[in-house]
Amino acid sequence: MAVTAPRDRKHRPLVEAVIDVGSNTVHLLVGMVTDHAVTPLADESAVLSLGDVVDIEGRLPFAARTALLDALEAQANVARRWQARDLVVIGTEPLRRADDRDEVAAAVLGRVGCRMDVLSHAEEVELTLLGVTWGVEVTERLLVVDVGGGSSEWVLVRPGGGPVTGVLPTGSRRLTATCSPRDPLRAEDADRLLEEARRLASETIVAPRVEEATFTGGSSTNLLRVIAAGDDPASPRIDRAAAAGALQALVGQTSAQVASRYRVSPARARVLPAGAALVLAILEAFGLEGADVSEASLREGAVIALARVGGAWRQRLSSLTHGWPGLPARPGPLPAPRRTSGRPPGGQKARLAVGPGVPGEPIPGPSQGREAPTAR
Numbered sequence: 461m462a463v464t465a466p467r468d469r470k471h472r473p474l475v476e477a478v479i480d481v482g483s484n485t486v487h488l489l490v491g492m493v494t495d496h497a498v499t500p501l502a503d504e505s506a507v508l509s510l511g512d513v514v515d516i517e518g519r520l521p522f523a524a525r526t527a528l529l530d531a532l533e534a535q536a537n538v539a540r541r542w543q544a545r546d547l548v549v550i551g552t553e554p555l556r557r558a559d560d561r562d563e564v565a566a567a568v569l570g571r572v573g574c575r576m577d578v579l580s581h582a583e584e585v586e587l588t589l590l591g592v593t594w595g596v597e598v599t600e601r602l603l604v605v606d607v608g609g610g611s612s613e614w615v616l617v618r619p620g621g622g623p624v625t626g627v628l629p630t631g632s633r634r635l636t637a638t639c640s641p642r643d644p645l646r647a648e649d650a651d652r653l654l655e656e657a658r659r660l661a662s663e664t665i666v667a668p669r670v671e672e673a674t675f676t677g678g679s680s681t682n683l684l685r686v687i688a689a690g691d692d693p694a695s696p697r698i699d700r701a702a703a704a705g706a707l708q709a710l711v712g713q714t715s716a717q718v719a720s721r722y723r724v725s726p727a728r729a730r731v732l733p734a735g736a737a738l739v740l741a742i743l744e745a746f747g748l749e750g751a752d753v754s755e756a757s758l759r760e761g762a763v764i765a766l767a768r769v770g771g772a773w774r775q776r777l778s779s780l781t782h783g784w785p786g787l788p789a790r791p792g793p794l795p796a797p798r799r800t801s802g803r804p805p806g807g808q809k810a811r812l813a814v815g816p817g818v819p820g821e822p823i824p825g826p827s828q829g830r831e832a833p834t835a836r
Contacts, residue, residue: 483511483609585613590761679735699750
């Protein structure tokens with residue numbers, strides 16, 4: 461295992477990598493971190509739908525576990541090509557519920573050479589908050605809500621106080637499974653989704669009302685496309701009326717029509733009505749008229765935490781949510797070119813950003829004499 465060199469975190473760019481094992485996808489982010497900015501270098505995912513598998517089996521049987529290990533190995537090799545300083549694998553909702561998560565973690569360590577950290581709900585949303593703020597110092601009360609596939613988490617952070625977190629025990633995928641809406645969606649299906657979302661939100665969310673909030677997750681970001689009628693959203697903001705209107709706009713449409721009209725994936729199209737219902741119900745439960753929407757995720761938060769404190773990121777996560785002094789920076793130019801030759805292992809084409817004007821060259825992996833990322 462490589463030893464991480466001392467970090468000059470204030471000025472020197474660092475390349476960090478995280479793989480997020482979630483309900484729907486296994487998602488890699490390799491990011492260059494400079495102060496309060498993250499520039500994505502590689503951002504790719506594999507759809508495995510592990511949440512559905514755990515719902516049925518209560519564990520990851522051989523086929524699902526093999527698919528997970530194949531995806532992790534392929535994505536870890538991409539991180540090595542980018543010469544990421546650290547690589548962490550984090551498990552969220554499906555691994556929290558899987559009876560064999562310890563066996564899966566051991567298999568990941570043996571195959572990929574990386575420990576898999578299974579996050580609590582609080583840790584998951586605290587990383588998401590860090591991804592939203594980029595570590596900029598929090599100077600006023602801030603609420604971040606992550607509407608996921610299997611669960612939805614929220615965190616409220618205040619200057620001088622510890623973060624307050626909570627969890628709504630459903631997400632767009634699980635609410636869809638609970639309510640079984642038809643395809644095409646009918647008005648009574650939309651009503652049932654909203655009624656169940658409101659019931660769960662009112663029973664679960666007990667928090668002081670806030671004036672402003674930021675929503676993250678695929679339900680929120682893709683809902684903006686419905687509001688914009690398939691165009692690029694004019695404003696990254698959702699209010700109650702817009703969320704209700706989006707839910708009604710989906711009535712009468714098949715999931716295939718939704719995918720085509722609003723430019724979302726077929727898998728997302730099937731759970732988007734439930735996502736719209738959840739966004740509206742959560743806005744109501746917090747007494748919010750509207751909220752900003754961010755494309756940030758726990759992955760951005762994880763690479764920022766790694767760059768800031770290295771292997772102590774999990775122990776110091778709650779304190780990191782308050783941010784640290786410094787002006788926010790815009791993502792800068794990419795580091796000098798490292799274009800992969802061909803496709804990464806696993807056959808998936810990596811969506812890699814390459815700096816302009818520099819000829820592409822293969823990136824040496826650990827087997828070619830370079831150190832592997834430090835496993836965290």
